[in-house]
Amino acid sequence: MVVVGGGECGARAALAMRAAGWTGPVTLVGEEAMAPYERPPLSKAALIGDAPSPATICDETALRDAGISFLAGVPVTHVDRDAHEIGLADGRRLGYERLLLATGAAPRRLPLPGADGVRYLRTHADALALRERLRPGARVGVVGGGFIGLELAASAVARGCTVTVVEVAPRLMGRVVPVEVAAVLADRHTRAGVDVRCGVGLAGLEPTGLDLDTGETVPCDVVVAGIGAVPETALAEKAGLAVDDGLRVDARLATSDPDVFAAGDCCSFPHPLYDDRRIRLESWRNAQDQGTAAARSMLGADEPFAAVPWMWSDQYELTLQIAGLPDAAVTEVVRRRPDGVEIRFGLGEDGRLLAASAVGEGNAVARDVRVAELLVGRRATPAPAALADPAVPLKSLLRGAGCTA
């Protein structure tokens, strides 16, 4: 069993093989020269806190103790599917019976002249380099008002920087978040002093600032872009595997080659809860869940991957949580809790609950979104009136009360 990519997904997959009882050899190969670590803190604690050491998922001792051979700091350069071998940049070749590609994604680069000095955030090294530049008083231009850009903006504010966020879409976090939820976060950023510019594009980049398409120049000491991520599919493409917004896998996370699997940010997969719509998720929980599921499939399990998508984002004292796919919904029901928190439920044409999202302080939304996630996973069709009524405990809908089906 060979796993390429020592990130969240690859590390979890290697460990899951042992948990599933596999006693044969497991090798984990990663191009980063360090033990697998968590990425979510990179835009949060690693920028704000005092101790920017990586949050390790499992250190080399834990991997060794699990009998996992870990090759760090060595990129895999090719996959020879006929020979069932991978080639490493140092010239070594490794045979495999089953191979998992968990190569993640890379930040999308700004396609503009003058973008050389722009910072991106994906690795621990990126976070350290950025942290150095987020000095009190620094003028920070954030290109992109999505999750990474907004978390970065909040962290830069915490470090005493002056922040401008430039987002070309008419609102923040456009793709995945209901408009009202995005508005809560936009308001919080504005109250923190961030200059949030939506519906504004970049005309160019200067060493000293951002040229906006309005003709204005925003002076910046640091420019950082969070404009999405591109799945790492180069190895797969070279090996002739099918790629379709990420490595194309089936319900068991197998690629077009039955001995090669893919999971995490790098793959697109059919989701049974959403009519087998093909999706690609960039989320921590998905990387974990798919790593575990892929490991089981590689060992012969025949279980479709059906975990409910879930993600979170921390900005200031607020946490946003999303379960399911809000953009799959056709109607929305809002539960307005007495504490002011709104839980927004997305329903399909058939009344099925497809998504829930909410933002609140600390853990305020965790329990409700968790229950919603269970309801989504059970294909529940709760009565909209019950969903909306804060006097009806959401948990009661799990027992069928308030469900029309």
Ligand SMILES: Cc1cc2nc3c(=O)[nH]c(=O)nc-3n(C[C@H](O)[C@H](O)[C@H](O)COP(=O)(O)OP(=O)(O)OC[C@H]3O[C@@H](n4cnc5c(N)ncnc54)[C@H](O)[C@@H]3O)c2cc1C
């Ligand atoms: C700054 C930041 C903040 C985030 N915050 C959140 C959050 O708050 N909530 C949330 O849900 N998600 C968050 N995420 C997303 C989450 O971290 C990712 O979805 C998750 O890390 C994906 O795991 P992965 O293993 O698929 O990919 P990665 O973690 O990217 O790991 C892939 C690994 O493969 C290696 N690799 C690639 N190609 C090769 C090769 N040819 N040979 C060898 N190794 C290779 C890469 O170097 C990398 O180490 C955040 C991501 C970032 C970058």
